[in-house]
Amino acid sequence: MATVSIGGETFEAGASILHPKNYHALNYSNLLGLKVKPPPSSEDDDSMSLGIWDGKKFVFKTLQVDSKFPLVQKIVSYVNSFRIFFRYGFSLLKMGSFVESTVDSFLKYYESPERRPIFETVDEMLKWAGLYNLTTQTLQDELIGIKLSPLLIEELVTVITRINYGQSVYISGLAGAVSLAGSGGGLWSVDGGNWQMASGLINSSDVSLHLNEEIESISYLGEYYELNSTKRKSYSCEVAVVATPLDEVNIRFSPAASIPERKLQHTHATFVRGLLNPAYFGLRTVAEIPELVGTLEDPDLPFTCISVLKQLDENDTTYKIFSREPMSDALLDSIFSARLQTNRINWGAYPHYKAPELFAPFILDGQHLYYVNAFENAASTMETSAVAAENVARLILSRYFSEASLQSSNLQSFSPDADVSHFDL
Template identity: 55%
Template sequence: MYSDHKPRNREADLVELTIGFTDQSSSSPNSHCIESGSMLPLSLFVSLLVLHLPHASADGDICIIGGGISGASTAFFLTSYTSTLGGAQLRVFERRQKVGGRLGTVTLAGDSFEAGGSIIHPRNLHARRFADLLGLAVKTGGDDWLGIWDGKSFVFQTARPPPVGSSWWRRKLHSLVNSLLLLRRYGLSLLKMDKFVQEMLRRFMLFYNGMESRPVFATVEEMLQWTGLYGLTRRTLEEELLDAGLNTRTIAELVTVITRINYGQSTHISGLAGAVSLAGSESGLWAVKGGNWQLAAGLLKTSNATLHLQEGIDSITDAGDHYVLRSNSGSEYECMVTVVATPLDELNITFSPPISIPPRKMQHTHATFVRGILNPRYSEGDMAAYKMFSRAKLDDGLLDQIFRARIETIRINWAAYPHYQAPEEFAPIVLDGKQLYYVNTFESAASAIETGAVAAENVARLIISRLSLLPQAQQQQPHIIKSFAEQESQRRHVDL
């Protein structure tokens, strides 16, 4: 499959390719994919709630493990919703040398390209507000060209985009022609697919009701049941779309390529993850100029957290009234609250006493960046930058078949998102019934920049509400949850 996809995830021109490999779970083994993103909405909070937090001793810190979007959002919401942390120091541990987690960039022939989470949906209001708050410039998508390759030839192609700088009417005509081409091949299934996605978005937006009408959730199941989305995690996307009236061609071709690129998986993923994936194929997608990782960096800076770079956590021990975190540097930290804001599935953190979470595999996506010239069999063109997604490493032999010439090649292997399989199981948000929290359990519902922020916002509220229930003798000064409306009048700019 070939696609010059929107938005252009680049600071320079970038063409995206996806290489598909056959497997028995795929509903269309030879279909190759376009890149899509998956992100969702946010609300304006208007109520002011007064809560109390216990005074923390000098060694009673609030510790967050993970400097990606989930950890950074947790730190941001904790400090934004409260006037003080009760004397506690906020610490964030990141095992890599740079924050951002699965948000990152690569430099190819002097140009910067998104390597991880690369696009953001226009209704991702948390991400939008973050970018505005931090004063980050954004870029939007341009005209695109979609082609679906079945292993031998293109079974479907849209019209190639007009030259850069073309007039508005020419670009509008190009968009209209592509819409007609899609409608001719997939018919009314396109409208039914859009209706399915819009209903999911409508329900998801309930998460952004004001605090006075939105509960604090103790489990992911409660979050999803409250919005009416839980049922979508119990069945596959293919089952949901067939019930919605989509024809098999649309599912086997168009839907399959979207889920392949978005989650590296087939239409056998759970319905909610699939719906989020399809939402990422809509128009209006955007990204942060210079890289989406700046969202995490900026949020951490505004939270005034103490950042421990290149310091991973090896063990977490319950010491009664606090947790002892031991890092790979040999240091120990005493934490009143500990938040795990990174997937536990491929980390070797020892918990004492042990915790119990359902098994979950992470889906690895191989991103390969090439500066080169395509083999004329696939496309005519000059030297350009190409971004390819695959579920296995692309060796030099295969790349030499795809490209007539290669100047530079960069490979990245991401543990990008969970391997989705309906019905989904969810780890607890509160891992031990005390003050040990897990943000990334929500990824079993859907994985995206925005869903990480949604989960983090709930965890921050949960921490504040549960700490307020501690004995009154341990409580000191009032702890205020501030509204977004109040924050709007106190907009801050951060130099990254």
């Protein structure tokens, strides 16, 4: 949850949108008194123009009209919906049903604690909700199985998975379904930035922060864990929770922890204040370039998407580019006719998904060393991380504390069917 300042504006570098059924995030926002809003127009607006780029030409573009009149925008939206339906047909409805079915299964994780088990493994957690099979084959195989048209998979589905996960339709079916859900309607964000949820929850908790200090080793010494940091400090605790991906950090465990080898997918987010070069896209004017340029799966394409974040005037616009590799200045100078400011961020954003997926355990040592990010191999979002974290919290309570302590816990959970929050895990 980082922010970027460019052109006098602050933008979120990632994790900028939330699904309408992300009930934990909604609960956090309500708890902290945060104001929610639709995300920026570049990420969830029917009037935003879309182009699908194959590296040489736009294979599909929606209608683009420069008008602020609501009626005109509504007409353009209807025309574009018709054009999309005309190209992809009833496969769009099948795709929608696939996503809706997956979301409905995921909603089981919000059932009341009395009806919801505590899970020691990700496999158990997924099987209970009916989601495990989606991790055993690719998204492409899942969509072929429900008879989606090859054109829809090759174009629109590919564009979505490349934008949301930086990967192709060969990701696992569950990660793919989550990616598709993130392109639907009703998306929202926190006014002023989603980072306020994490910051607010930390500030409202009874915790001691040790910022700019990394843990180098975690050792189990029989009755407690010893944590040693890069600042040559040592900490003792009876329960340790790892809440960061272990794939690119060098934490030594004693005894050794066994987790499946996993590679992180890096997303390079490049923010540019300037103006796109229409000649790069084979066009005459900047106005002809869609506000969101998605791309097909081609290793020679240097970016996965380009989107407009804010247009200051016809010669000054802020863009966000996602790519799998860093964008060099020479490459940017070919894509842009002018660059006033450029900011780059390299994210180890999510796992590199494959099918069938293998999952690390929530309990790393059979004692009280827990790993929240084990769930990321199923899907990686703010909400799935919150769901996994809640399960780990319940797991700690059930294994470490007495039944009486479990019943009296005041950790907060949320049910989408309830009118108010309740305080039992």
